[in-house]
Amino acid sequence: MPKIIIAIDGYSSCGKSTTAKQVAARLGYVFIDTGAMYRAVTLFFLQNHVQITSRKSVVEALDKISISFNYNAKTGRNETCLNGLNVEEEIRKLYIANSVSEVSALPEVRKAMVAQQQKMGRKKGIVMDGRDIGTKVFPEAELKIFMTADTFIRAQRRQIELLAKGEMVGLDEIRENIAKRDHIDTTRAESPLRQAEDALLLDTSYMTIDEQVEWVIQLVDQKIASLHRKGHFKEQNV
Numbered sequence: 001m002p003k004i005i006i007a008i009d010g011y012s013s014c015g016k017s018t019t020a021k022q023v024a025a026r027l028g029y030v031f032i033d034t035g036a037m038y039r040a041v042t043l044f045f046l047q048n049h050v051q052i053t054s055r056k057s058v059v060e061a062l063d064k065i066s067i068s069f070n071y072n073a074k075t076g077r078n079e080t081c082l083n084g085l086n087v088e089e090e091i092r093k094l095y096i097a098n099s100v101s102e103v104s105a106l107p108e109v110r111k112a113m114v115a116q117q118q119k120m121g122r123k124k125g126i127v128m129d130g131r132d133i134g135t136k137v138f139p140e141a142e143l144k145i146f147m148t149a150d151t152f153i154r155a156q157r158r159q160i161e162l163l164a165k166g167e168m169v170g171l172d173e174i175r176e177n178i179a180k181r182d183h184i185d186t187t188r189a190e191s192p193l194r195q196a197e198d199a200l201l202l203d204t205s206y207m208t209i210d211e212q213v214e215w216v217i218q219l220v221d222q223k224i225a226s227l228h229r230k231g232h233f234k235e236q237n238v
Contacts, residue, residue: 002233003029003125004223005140006216007133009193010147012097012181013154013161015204016129019147019212021078024127026217032120033069034130034137036080037113038104039091040067044082045103046096052106062112094162094169097177101184104131110190131185134196143223144199145216153205154178 006029008020017033024031041062045052050061069078070086079088090096103109110132117137121128128137134144149157155175162169185193195201200219204212227233 002224002227003027004142004220004227005121005124005138006127006220007138007141007144007196007199008127008129008147008216009131009134009145009195009199010129010202011149011154011185011193012178013158014147014149015157015207015209015212016147018209019204019216020127020129022209022213023216023220026213027127027220028125030120030126031078032117032126032128033078033080034113034117034128034133035100036069036088036091037067037116038109038130039096039100040080040082040087041065041109041113042096042100042103043087043091046099052103055108058106058108062108065112067116089165092161092165094167094174094177097181101181101188105184105188105190107190110136114191131193132191134199135194136191139196142227143219144196145202145219146195146199147202147204149203150205151175151178151182 006023008016010016017035021031023029044050044065045061048061051057064083066083068081070081072079079086080091081087114137117128120126121138130137134141134146152175155171155178158174158178159169159171162174202212202215207215
């Protein structure tokens with residue numbers, strides 16, 4: 001069956017990554033967690049005391065960063081590796097979340113990560129989630145989805161995730177973090193978070209993950225059928 005690129009953008013804690021992972025698994029596609037890539041860069045910057053106000057320091061640091069994803073057969077999850085080291089658990093902590101928007105807003109960081117992401121997607125058959133996938137990384141993606149949800153519900157979801165990892169964080173602190181990230185993501189000069197004109201809006205406030213996944217899968221089926229009718233897959237091996 002011919003494959004497409006599925007771009008899922010949206011706000012934090014809307015279920016983007018979880019939905020994208022399950023959609024990829026259902027379709028046999030590759031899942032690329034772009035948010036994890038920016039979190040890994042943030043971790044490197046913090047560990048190495050990189051001054052983000054210094055372009056020279058940022059560029060030099062980026063030259064030392066290699067990000068990859070390994071599949072863990074025991075957990076059934078992709079794990080993020082920074083320079084060969086598994087950092088999946090560390091990059092999910094709140095101190096990374098507090099700094100990732102500022103780091104990911106840097107033009108040099110975005111340019112470096114977008115180049116890696118575009119290279120990963122050349123063969124299609126991928127599901128990629130992030131902030132600028134449908135607008136910047138893959139504006140030609142066959143299916144674009146923009147996810148949103150009520151802020152209070154997003155904070156509750158984030159708190160549950162942190163509690164599962166043994167981190168006790170107050171709801172007010174999490175809501176403040178989410179508001180800060182939203183502001184930085186939507187107002188940054190380089191590739192701000194916005195809904196692409198041809199992206200379909202998905203409000204996940206009152207949807208389960210299973211419902212989100214089914215919604216996307218139905219859209220994929222419809223999109224592939226439509227492209228078939230228009231003869232878009234004549235060049236692909238089917």
